[in-house]
Amino acid sequence: MTEFCEGGDLSKLISSKKGMPEKEALTYLKQIVDGYAEISMNRIIHRDLKPANILLKDNKIKIADFGFAIKSLDAKKYSSYNVGSPIYMPP
Helix, strand or coil: CCCCCCCCEHHHHHHHHCCCCHHHHHHHHHHHHHHHHHHHHCCEECCCCCHHHEEEECCEEEECCCCCCEEHHHCCCCCCCCCCCHHHCCC
């Protein structure tokens, strides 16, 4: 099931504004952290979190694209796989 997010994604929002005021960025960051905490409580690792995978609907974020997601219990099994978008991957 897919929800229509008329606000586009975070990367397009940042591009269109040529940056973002700190207060607005903190609002989105808090929502991202809260969303990721919820995902973690359900023992899921997203593995491709980036602005293009953060959708906007009524100024609320929606974390999307769970194509590389795994259950945290399987993390050891997949630890040798390099997935995600290189520019956003941790070192």
